[in-house]
Amino acid sequence: MNLEHAIVIDHQPIQGGYNLLHMRAPAVAPKVKPGQFIHVKVPHLEECVLRRPFSVFRADGDTLAILYKDVGKGTHTLRYLKAGESLSILGPLGHGFPAPQTGRYPVIVAGGYGMAALYLTARTSPVKGVAFFGGRAAKDILCVSDFEALGWTVHVTTEDGSLGRRGIVTDALDAWWKAEGAGRAPELFVCGPGGMLKAVAARALQQGWPAWTSMDNNMGCGVGACLTCVLKVKDGDGWTWARACREGPVFDARDVVWEELA
Amino acid sequence: MNPDVSVNIGGIRMKNPVMTASGTFGYGPEYAELVDLNQLGAIVVKGICLNPTKGNPTPRTAEVASGLLNAIGLPGPGVDGFVSEYMPFLRNYDVPVIVNIWGKTVEEYAEVAARFDAVPGIAGLEVNVSCPNIKEGSALFGTDIRMFERVVKEIRKATKLPLMPKLAPNVSDIAEYARCAEACGADAISLINSFPAMGVDLKTRKPVLANKTGGLTGPAIKPIALRLVWLAAKAVKIPVVGMGGITTAEDALEFLMVGASAVAVGTASFTTPDTALRVAQGIRDFMAREGLSSLSHWVGTLKA
Numbered sequence A: 001m002n003l004e005h006a007i008v009i010d011h012q013p014i015q016g017g018y019n020l021l022h023m024r025a026p027a028v029a030p031k032v033k034p035g036q037f038i039h040v041k042v043p044h045l046e047e048c049v050l051r052r053p054f055s056v057f058r059a060d061g062d063t064l065a066i067l068y069k070d071v072g073k074g075t076h077t078l079r080y081l082k083a084g085e086s087l088s089i090l091g092p093l094g095h096g097f098p099a100p101q102t103g104r105y106p107v108i109v110a111g112g113y114g115m116a117a118l119y120l121t122a123r124t125s126p127v128k129g130v131a132f133f134g135g136r137a138a139k140d141i142l143c144v145s146d147f148e149a150l151g152w153t154v155h156v157t158t159e160d161g162s163l164g165r166r167g168i169v170t171d172a173l174d175a176w177w178k179a180e181g182a183g184r185a186p187e188l189f190v191c192g193p194g195g196m197l198k199a200v201a202a203r204a205l206q207q208g209w210p211a212w213t214s215m216d217n218n219m220g221c222g223v224g225a226c227l228t229c230v231l232k233v234k235d236g237d238g239w240t241w242a243r244a245c246r247e248g249p250v251f252d253a254r255d256v257v258w259e260e261l262a
Numbered sequence B: 001m002n003p004d005v006s007v008n009i010g011g012i013r014m015k016n017p018v019m020t021a022s023g024t025f026g027y028g029p030e031y032a033e034l035v036d037l038n039q040l041g042a043i044v045v046k047g048i049c050l051n052p053t054k055g056n057p058t059p060r061t062a063e064v065a066s067g068l069l070n071a072i073g074l075p076g077p078g079v080d081g082f083v084s085e086y087m088p089f090l091r092n093y094d095v096p097v098i099v100n101i102w103g104k105t106v107e108e109y110a111e112v113a114a115r116f117d118a119v120p121g122i123a124g125l126e127v128n129v130s131c132p133n134i135k136e137g138s139a140l141f142g143t144d145i146r147m148f149e150r151v152v153k154e155i156r157k158a159t160k161l162p163l164m165p166k167l168a169p170n171v172s173d174i175a176e177y178a179r180c181a182e183a184c185g186a187d188a189i190s191l192i193n194s195f196p197a198m199g200v201d202l203k204t205r206k207p208v209l210a211n212k213t214g215g216l217t218g219p220a221i222k223p224i225a226l227r228l229v230w231l232a233a234k235a236v237k238i239p240v241v242g243m244g245g246i247t248t249a250e251d252a253l254e255f256l257m258v259g260a261s262a263v264a265v266g267t268a269s270f271t272t273p274d275t276a277l278r279v280a281q282g283i284r285d286f287m288a289r290e291g292l293s294s295l296s297h298w299v300g301t302l303k304a
Helices: A073-078 A112-124 A144-149 A169-180 A194-207 B078-085 B106-117 B138-143 B145-158 B174-183 B219-235 B249-257 B275-290
Strands: A002-015 A018-024 A037-041 A052-055 A058-060 A063-069 A086-093 A105-111 A130-135 A153-158 A186-191 A211-214 A230-235 A238-243 A250-252 B007-009 B012-014 B018-020 B043-048 B061-064 B067-070 B097-101 B124-128 B163-166 B189-191 B195-198 B213-217 B240-242 B262-265
Touching (some): A037 A063, A058 A112, A063 A073, A112 A130, A169 A194, A186 A194, B061 B213, B138 B145, B174 B189, B174 B219, B219 B240, B262 B275
Parallel strands (some): A105 A130, A130 A153, A186 A211, B043 B097, B097 B124
Antiparallel strands (some): A002 A086, A037 A086, A211 A250, A230 A238, B061 B067, B067 B213
16 A cells, blocks of 8 residues: 555546546556555545545556545545646555456446446456446446446446336346346446445345445545444354455455444 | 754653554554554554453544544454554564553553553553543543542552553643642653544434544644643643644644643544654754754743
8 A cells, every 4th residue: 555646637527426537646556456445635625634535446557547426525626626736645445356256257236336446347357247237317327338348248227217227236137137147157246335235245145146345434544543434244153343444345245244234 | 953853751762752642543553554663753552451342333433624523432452452463563663652541440440551561562551541432431530530540540550661641631620630640650641632522414313423422633623732731731740742633743843832742643644644754754854944952942932
């Protein structure tokens, strides 16, 4: 992990309140593994004492990109950052997604901008699998062409039916399994809102599929010191806390105490 | 000129006057990839009680204007867990290790202190009598002068290590606690702990912390801390370690000027992990600029 001043190369709104921030970060970018995150000190926001965590979307050479939605004070201020400006980043942080297992069929399940955390897994996976993207509406479905360009098949669902199949992402996953699951041994890579993670994990556990879920907990220091981002994981017959920033953000779905998740 | 910034805090010899504040720097390894621990004045580790503890439910922190609310609830590995998991790591460094200790009873405080007395590589003990997030014990020891006196006296009997009670800010007369610590044989005092506080959510009509209330830290509490450190330093002869919202060398120099002999960086380490090192370097630069050969020429020089 490194602390460095990254330089903004490009910063553009994509659609529906989502933005793509591309930066040069020679100390951090080359070390990024799929599913890891960076911790960003939002410039011009001196009253905020905490950094903001963002999954790394792409990492190429000495540059990396994050994809984010304007959801609060931090991201709202971040939006105004222009090319050429610098920002302090800490990373890469956390344990990301493992390399897909040989002999299994990789399946990506993403809710909203959760796909950003999964792009590097799709790119490095030797087998091009199937990806399920779910969101409220067409504007929440991002980067389908990026995944298709890697050779993955993308199934889109929206709650309002404005793009792809109408429904939620697990509907599409269930339908695919019924129609095309025969003879396949899936391995799931999942990122999205808590409710979606829980629903997908429940299917994986029931079916006995390996599943890796990226947990989006509120975070403080990002390095394991403050113990803000803890979640309950199984420990023998009981439970113990695990830090999303250190032991995670990606957890084996079998380890998470899902009942405790809001 | 190469100014002398070394200090001796009640028998703890530090290369520079900047330590980490308990609870904001883990146990050391968390930041070791980013911060050269050898360059810290001292490491103060997160609070340790006798047995392993799980701490509070989540949410445990919430950001507020220029500060952070927390109610972590002192989760930790207990004395044995800390000694076996972290001391081998910490002994690799040339930096004083100060263990922050707490207990639910006077007896537990004394036992924890006694146990650490026998552990090689520990430079001193900071006594947490003032955590606002523990239901039994801790906060009470910090805000009731008789309880405070009892616990400091018992710990003093239990250990020969340099002893540094950490004072609570929410008392009516901080000088009384400072003097009491000195009279009970403390080698130094540190202050302030976080200030009791809360935040609420208008949508859910619930407190923002699972513990309902918590402690406020960060730049928001700096002026409160500065006054209390000034009052405490005037009241005692033992060294005072000042903390509360220190983010820059200027902040630290203010605490030193009002009478602190050393300072601690807390919440600012979350924002920028190497803040303590930057603050130490900034103090050196300031002294060189001002022609101050020794920190003692600056400490307590407030004209008031």
